[in-house]
Amino acid sequence: MTRHATQSLEGAAKHPQPVLQLLPSDTSGSQGSNRPNTSSSQATGQMNGHHDAQDSDSDDGGLHMPAANGSRHRPAQLIRAKSDVVADRRLARAEQGSVDGGERKIRMRHGWEAQLKDQEQATFLSQTFYMYFEDKRHETAGNPPPKYDPKSIVSEWRMKDRLKTVSAILAVCLNVGVDPPDVIKTNPCARLECWVDPIPSDSSSSQSSNNSNAQIGKNLQSQYENLSLRTRYKVILDPTIEELRRYTTSLRRTAHAERILFHYNGHGVPKPTASGEVWCFNRSYTQYIPISLHDLQEWVGAPGLWVWDCSAAGGIIKGFMEAVDKHNATQQEALRRDANRLQQQPSIKWEDCIHLAACRDNEVLPTNPDLPADIFTSCLTTPIAMAVRFFILQNPIPNNPAITLETARAIPGKVSERRTPLGELNWIFTAITDTIAWNSLPPPLFKKLFRQDLMVAALFRNFLLAQRVMRMYHCHPRSWPQIPDTHGHPLWRSWDLAVEMILSQVPRLLEQQKQQEALTADSNQSNVNAQANGAAAPTQTPQQPTQELEYQHSDFFADQLSAFEVYLSAAPANSGAAGYAKPPEQLPIVLQVLLSQVHRLRALILLSKFLDLGPWAVNLALSIGIFPYVLKLLQSQALELKPPMVFIWARILAVDQSCQSDLLKDSGYTYFTGILNSANGIPLGNVAEHRAMCAFVIAMFCKDFKPGKQAVLESNPEIIEGCLQHLLDMENPLLRQWSCLCMSNLWKDFEPAKRLGLTCQAHARIRDRSHDPVPEVRAACLEALTSFVFTGTGETIDAAVMLEEETLASVVVAMGMDGSIMVRKELTIFYATFIKKYEKRFLVAAWEQLLEEKDKRQGRGEESQDTPTHPNAVYDGSHFDGPPPALNGVNGEKTHARAGHRRTVSFTPAEMANDREQDDKPTRLLSKKTIYRAMWRQILTLSADPHPEVARNASIVVDFVISGLLDSPLGDHANKILDEIVITGLKRDQITLSNMDGLTRQRSRDQRPQTPPSPTASTASKADGYFPLGRTASVAAAMRNFFGVKTPLEEPSSPARSRHNSIVGQVPSYAARPLTPADAAMLPPDALDRINGPPHQPKAKVPPSPYFVPRDLTQVPEVPLQSNFFTWSASYFREPQMRPSEADEPGSLDYNERLWRRNRNDKIIASTQPLKEAAGSQRWDVPCGYFGIGAAPIRMVFHQFENHLVTSDDRDSIAVWDWKAEKQLCRFSNGNPHGSRITELRFINEDDQAMLMTGASDGVIKIFRHYDDPKKIELASSFRALSDLVISDKQNAGLVFDWQQGQGRVLVAGDDRVIRVWQAGHELCVADIPARSGSCITSLTSDQVEGNVFVAGFGNGSVRAYDQRMSPRESMIMDWTDRKTDHRSWIVGVHLQRGGMRELISAESNGGVRLWDIRSQRAVSALGNRTNNSNSSGQPRNLRTLAVHEHAPVFATGGADHTIRVYNTTEMRQLSVTEPYMSLLRMTNVPRNAPITATAFHPHRMMMACGAVNDGHVNLFKCEAVEEEKRDGGIVDEWSG
DSSP states (O other): OOOOOOSOGGGTTOOOOOOBOOSOTTTSSSOOOOOOOOOSOOOTTTGGGOOOOTTTTSOOOOBOOOOSSSOOOOSOOOOOSOOHHHHHHHHHHHHHHHHHTSSSOOOOGGGOTHHHHOHHHHHHHHTOOOOOSOSHHHHHTTOOOTTOOTTTSSOOOSOTTOOOEEEEEEEEOOOTTOOOTTOOOOSSOOOOBTTBOSSOTTOOOHHHHHHHHHHHHHHHHHHHHHHOSSSEEEEEESOBHHHHHHHHHHHHHHHTTSEEEEEEEOTTSOOOOTTOOEEEEOTTSOSEEEEOHHHHHHHHOSSEEEEEESTTTHHHHHHHHHHHHHHHHHHHHHHHHOTTHHHHSOOOOTTOEEEEESSOTTOOOOOOTTSOTTHHHHHHHOHHHHHHHHHHHHSOOTTOTTOOGGGGGOOOSOTTOTTSHHHHHHHHHHHHHHHHHHHHSOHHHHHHHHTSOHHHHHHHHHHHHHHHHHGGGTOOOEEESOOOOOTTOTHHHHHHHHHHHHHHHHHHHHHHHHHHHHHHHHHHHHHHHHHHTTOOOOOOOOOOOOOOOOOOOOOHHHHHHHHHHHHHHHOOOSTTSTTTTOOOTTHHHHHHHTTOTTTHHHHHHHHHHHHTTOHHHHHHHHHHTOHHHHHHGGGOOOGGGHHHHHHHHHHHHHHOGGGHHHHHHTTTTHHHHHHHHOSSOSSSTTHHHHHHHHHHHHHHHHTTOHHHHHHHHHHOTTHHHHHHHHTTOTTOHHHHHHHHHHHHHHHTTOHHHHHHHHHTTHHHHHHTTTTOSSHHHHHHHHHHHHHHHHTTTTSOOOHHHHHHHHHHHHHHGGGGGOSOHHHHHHHHHHHHHHHHHTHHHHHHHHHHHHHHHHHHHTTOOOOOOOSOOOTTOEEOSSOEESSOOOEEOTTSOEEOOOTTOOOBOOOOHHHHHHHHHHOSSOOOOSSTTSHHHHHHHHHHHHTTOSSHHHHHHHHHHHHHHHHHHHHSTTHHHHHHHHHHHHHHHHHHHHHHHHHOOHHHHHHGGGOBOOOOOOSSGGGTTOSSOSHHHHOOHHHHHHHHHHHTOOOOOOOOOSOOBOTTOOBTTTSOOGGGSOOOHHHHHTSOTTTTOOOOOOOOOOOOOOOOOTTOOOOOTTSOOOSSOOOOHHHHHHGGGGSOOSSOOGGGSTTSHHHHHHHHHHHHHHHHHHHHTTHHHHHTTSOOOEEEEEEEOSSOOSEEEEOSSSSEEEEEOSSSEEEEEETTTTEEEEEEEOOOOTTOOEEEEEEEOTTSSOEEEEEETTSEEEEEESTTOTTTOEEEEEEESOSOOOOBTTBOOOEEEEEETTTTEEEEEESSSEEEEEETTTTEEEEEEEOOOSSOEEEEEEOSSSOOEEEEEETTSOEEEEETTSOGGGOEEEEEOOTTTSOOSOEEEEEEOSSTTOOEEEEETTSOEEEEOTTOSSOSEEESOTTOTTSGGGSTTOEEEEEEOSSSSEEEEEETTSOEEEEETTTOOEEEEEOTTTTTTOOTTSOTTOOEEEEEEOSSSSEEEEEETTSSEEEEEEOGGGHHHHHTTOSOOOOOO
């Protein structure tokens, strides 16, 4: 159901948003704004399938998804300039007031005063605007972008080369008590090593030193274990060179290709040498022994993680990289000598090393006594204690003396418990350092250092702290790979705030901790005393958990989530806007918040909003490491988490389908099947939208993934029934669409699911949605049915399944007349799949159709149908099952079927050919009246579809069948028949041309091929066959390929009907036979014109369809065709849905442009309103423009607000002119077939960015976007509005239509027995109203306000009014057919004013004009006296055109005598007579009185355009009253961008 804009301008920026509003206002920090629903298209009831979101203005706590069906809300609804309807009301109210106040009172025609007096209705119309053909399906034609690649939209976020640090050597060279010779220590100096004093102040014995040394080693291992428990550690205290070699080589053997950590503490040995050598000891600890880095590399191998905690450590990295180069050179030399060495022993990547060094090569470690001696190790392994100590040193708290340096290591709690003070602080530290790294490092480097290895990630997070701390003491830690300095990042201030908040509470927390420990001790002592006194031992009870300390938790995460929310509110959704796709700084923090139950819900909601920004946001989230968290949360059954979780997973799978195996691993898919099938699902008001997302997730899970299909079917066999139930939810088209696509992917090429579907009658229930009001749902139904038919292709087909699929196809075949491009395209895919499965049957159908075509070309009628075809007859190319007609058997014996007994008569196509040679009239009953023949005829029709993509797909299918027929044993005979058809057609064309006189030959350009009829039994007897329509360019190309002929394409050789409905060569032309006055009156006004117009212009370019890729005719046709509808539909979940579009954002270019248009439109209406009174009494012959268009204009139409005038010629050319600048803006071809012409032009969506709707005599309506820009013009939509143009009373009007903007309906009529009502929102024909006349309809007009009443003019002179509210059979409410007082000749035009007095005016070709009131049987006013034949108004075909001003009381007629006469409607008085362009540029040998071909009034301005046959020019005239407009300063300037 559509949404319309009814808000004020201040609220115009609001847009339908599926805003995540799960949090109450007091906890969410920021609520997503609720926005009124809008839409880009409208339909009555549920037009376009969009619907108003339930309770859109209430905080219902839901994840609101738009109810649009895969369509973007574009262009956004803004209170734009008032439409025709609104303008009519303003003008009519003004006129009504002026008339009522005078002496006389004139009532509005037809009793429609109430339409304007209803203030509520007028307000609704003034604030409601409907836009059509602007949905996503029209902008893309249902295609993904040409360069779309599913693999390109997602970066590689999985860690395929993940490593583990499996072993670690902790080499501590302290030699406690002996200072190295190159170190001079201050007194006091830094002493602590791993927070242990190596030489306690109360003892100096060597035993104490040894104990301290062991404690240091133990503490170091413990500190590293806090980083990674899975790593095996080996502590070597004061190692010798032999010990190092032995342990390192041993660990490398056990580590294989995993990473080894080598930690080196060199505080008790000299600084590294200039070449980078480090030191250890000899066995007696009497000498320092240098170790070459080359040797050390050889022992440890690669990959390795190296930590250097010593002075001048930066030089080690330099020396190490030099040694790497030597190793690589040695390895390459060995490979050069022995090429097989690589196979025997894999090469070592020596450069795969990571280094962390304490300082530069010219720096020494700090000796500040307030710092530990191993400050670098402390930063890396005990970051919280070191960071707190650093904070206290830098920011002393004088008001609280209880906080000392010792407090840094006395914060209560455990690092692993986030609800404790120490755990929360560690959690905050992890989030901050991760975020700083993510914002500072290039993504590949961040991925390598912070996501590849847990140990590496922990050390590098802590390394950022070392950068910040040690630079204050003149040390600058180094790393390899090098990372930028991050000490100045703003988040460090947030860290300082968190530390200060915790420290301020530490004294109180320590007091609480002491009290808890005392209570625990007292309790334990009581139990001990009781046991000592002989009391019975207390019953063993579970240990009570330690009571949590009461303290104020940090607001860090809440504040960061609020900052993230601010980012989301300002992040632009438009890819062209500045700052688009700028990563948010807080994203890693959001990842950490998911670990907390307190903030998890809010974090998920904000994460959903972030992922909604597009695939780039999903890529960022995946690269940051979000996937393991959301995968783990699938095990949670918390109801409040389900909405954001469903949304997040839909976004992830829309970008990366590779997550299928992850969902299968721990049965994560059941999270979504449970919501999809559950009767309760999500306890919110928007359950349907979330179920649609669940259906999408399951569809992606099953897509081309057989284990997934099997798992879903085994664990949830009721899922098909659940999806079928969702098809009945008419309020949620997105759910219906994805329910179909979910079943499609489930049973595609998966026989068990298809069997289950057959059991549920799923195909039949999906088939029932073939007339769903939403095109996307209809296309999804076809996708599901295509997959259903495809399953089992190439296998033995069960008879019951075959019958079901034939029945299915018999219903689907009715969708051939669907108005949606996307639906017809999916229909061709269904046909291709069906034809591939039953190929032999279609070869028979094509063969028999070919035989019929040959007979029709040779003028022979169809064969006698005395022998009926049994309805159950089945033919597969080798068998015919069922009661068959008498056929010659294999041995020439006749086989008869006994009544009630089924028998099989076997024969081959080759034997069919033999039968044909024996019998001049072969039997053609095998496929007649079967679904196979009907489908073959329709696929031939679709190959001539007005949309190039549909025609391309259908032509491939036709070529495939024809190719198969030519390759079959019948190929030679088929070739002969094709040759005969072509030759017969060429002969008939030659005879036709030789019998034409010169004028007829010239006018033969107007010949129009017969419209492809629908495949029904009623069309089987038409004189013209189907093959010319199906013999498309691709078929002709295929024929040329088979015959080896390289010639230009021949025109279809079927006998085309002329524009006057005579069969060329059979019925003499009008000039060759005498005409009575009565006959002449029934002809089109220009039927007998013999005036040649200007030469035609070169053929213009046909506007392209979005993303259309022409067919490569060099490729062999292959079926089945591949559909991209699922890919296109899935793109819905890759587009922003929660945010307003750029056009809805105040201040944006689109917003300002639309606001400008609104003001301009209002000013045009206001400035022209005062002129209409004077227009009814002033002359209309003031020239105001004159320009050549290069062809005689046949149709013209003005834009309401733009300076655009669109003209069409008598073929397919359309030109767009700027009438003010008198220049051509664009010229293009309508693309209608040769011999047809454009019969109607209309603008739609004029309030904003208008589109051009065209109708042609071949029964096709097309809509063009950007019609005024030759570089941007596109075909938005096209469909065959009239499928079966018929001859009526030997007249021909082609196609006429009227567009109702307010109702979104197209009323279509012409050479048909019905008036067809098409709903633009549904893109469906919603009604066929019988015309109840044997004559053709020549003109249509309708009430544009309420849209119920419309009026048709006929070729026999009758005028009839219809009311759409009544049943079709009773809809005609008035018939003006009095031959004495009413019209008696061809109705040139009938028009119902949109505004003014709502006059209904009709004109006939003999000159009569009538004003009608639908309440009266007689004309209100008349012009032209029928009883006086001497009057010029009674001359046959004297009047050619009728134009009526929409608001002013004037109308104009164009005559055959080259005059334009303007009359007023109040008195039917002639105001002026004008001859366009007089003698200017008149062609030689052409009479001056060339007939007028087109006239048109501007809808608002007092201006008129006209054109005539003899010259390719347009003249513009205006009313004398327009001079007042100039005194007012004109209208407004044009938008310049």
